[in-house]
Amino acid sequence: HIPKQVTVKEVGPRDGLQNEKELIATEDKVEWINQLSDTGLSYIEISSFVHPKWIPQLGDALDVAKQIKRQKDITYAALVPNAKGLERALEADVDEISIFMSASETHNKKNINKTIEETFPVLEEVVKGGRQEGKSVRAYISTVFGCPYEGHIPIDNTLRICERLFEMGIYELSIGDTIGVANPLQVERVLTRMKDTFEHDSLALHFHDTRGTALANVLTALQLGFTTFDSALGGLGGCPYAQGATGNLATDDLLYMLDGMEIETGIHKDKLYHAASFIQSKMDKSLPSHQMQIGDSI
Ligand code: HMG
Numbered sequence: 083h084i085p086k087q088v089t090v091k092e093v094g095p096r097d098g099l100q101n102e103k104e105l106i107a108t109e110d111k112v113e114w115i116n117q118l119s120d121t122g123l124s125y126i127e128i129s130s131f132v133h134p135k136w137i138p139q140l141g142d143a144l145d146v147a148k149q150i151k152r153q154k155d156i157t158y159a160a161l162v163p164n165a166k167g168l169e170r171a172l173e174a175d176v177d178e179i180s181i182f183m184s185a186s187e188t189h190n191k192k193n194i195n196k197t198i199e200e201t202f203p204v205l206e207e208v209v210k211g212g213r214q215e216g217k218s219v220r221a222y223i224s225t226v227f228g229c230p231y232e233g234h235i236p237i238d239n240t241l242r243i244c245e246r247l248f249e250m251g252i253y254e255l256s257i258g259d260t261i262g263v264a265n266p267l268q269v270e271r272v273l274t275r276m277k278d279t280f281e282h283d284s285l286a287l288h289f290h291d292t293r294g295t296a297l298a299n300v301l302t303a304l305q306l307g308f309t310t311f312d313s314a315l316g317g318l319g320g321c322p323y324a325q326g327a328t329g330n331l332a333t334d335d336l337l338y339m340l341d342g343m344e345i346e347t348g349i350h351k352d353k354l355y356h357a358a359s360f361i362q363s364k365m366d367k368s369l370p371s372h373q374m375q376i377g378d379s380i
Pocket residue numbers: 097100130131132133134136137163164166167168170182193194195222223224225257258259260261288320321322323
């Protein structure tokens with residue numbers, strides 16, 4: 083059942099950096115994204131057009147988008163929360179817009195300052211406006227496997243929100259374990275419901291490795307036939323409004339497992355290591371992924 087090929091969507095420059103307090107220079111972000119573009123990745127989420135007061139680290143999204151060297155076979159995406167964000171993203175001319183909301187009422191309110199019901203018309207406008215300008219639109223649904231404020235989130239509520247997102251015209255939904263609490267059996271239950279409700283190949287997985295379960299969850303998703311995974315190089319990242327949400331699934335750890343299982347990704351591990359080492363050298367810490375802890379033996 084395990085697929086022969088998967089798509090890895092690199093979210094490091096957005097989800098990876100958004101939680102970093104020390105500002106990284108725009109030129110270093112640009113250089114990092116250029117290096118990521120040379121690794122064989124087909125998709126990079128480069129930044130976010132949220133309010134810069136909320137996420138100061140990504141306040142330079144427009145400059146980043148303008149300065150990177152774009153390769154024609156790579157999709158360069160950015161996170162957009164509302165019409166103002168869309169306006170900025172269109173000025174930056176990213177290829178793809180990622181909208182986002184939460185399955186948890188409390189997390190949604192803390193993250194984007196709106197109730198779930200208030201969020202729908204805002205996102206609808208973004209999807210419509212983005213598609214009119216020829217942009218593809220993807221959506222994230224957060225806290226599907228658990229919320230730092232509400233705990234368990236009933237899957238039926240989540241499915242109803244996802245249905246609304248698909249009705250807006252998104253082509254893909256990324257199912258988020260925002261705070262890294264999911265386990266494989268839970269992933270199997272949730273993804274089975276998702277598969278029964280939506281087109282299989284319009285679903286992606288977005289795991290965080292906060293408690294060390296991300297790769298086990300990836301394996302479960304692979305066994306159910308899922309083929310698109312979000313990850314952040316070096317295991318950077320988290321969500322500033324989900325306390326404790328440190329560490330996306332690391333692209334380098336994911337690649338190690340997929341390579342070993344002979345699942346094709348198109349990504350070159352040496353080039354990936356080079357890019358990870360570069361961004362690590364711009365931060366005052368070592369990157370948390372297993373591969374970066376081992377060093378260049380990846
Ligand atoms: P708000 O304060 O409610 O915004 O914030 P508002 O609509 O009331 O507007 C207030 C002012 O902000 C106005 O300016 C707007 O123009 C301006 P004023 O008229 O007062 O001068 N404004 C903006 N400026 C620049 N860019 C914008 C923008 N929007 C309004 N886009 C808002 C609402 C959504 C903007 C805010 O709550 C926000 O930026 N939130 C984003 C927080 C965030 O980035 N969280 C992390 C990402 S989600 C995540 O990590 C999960 C994910 O990875 C998946 C997973 O792991 O599950 C995706």
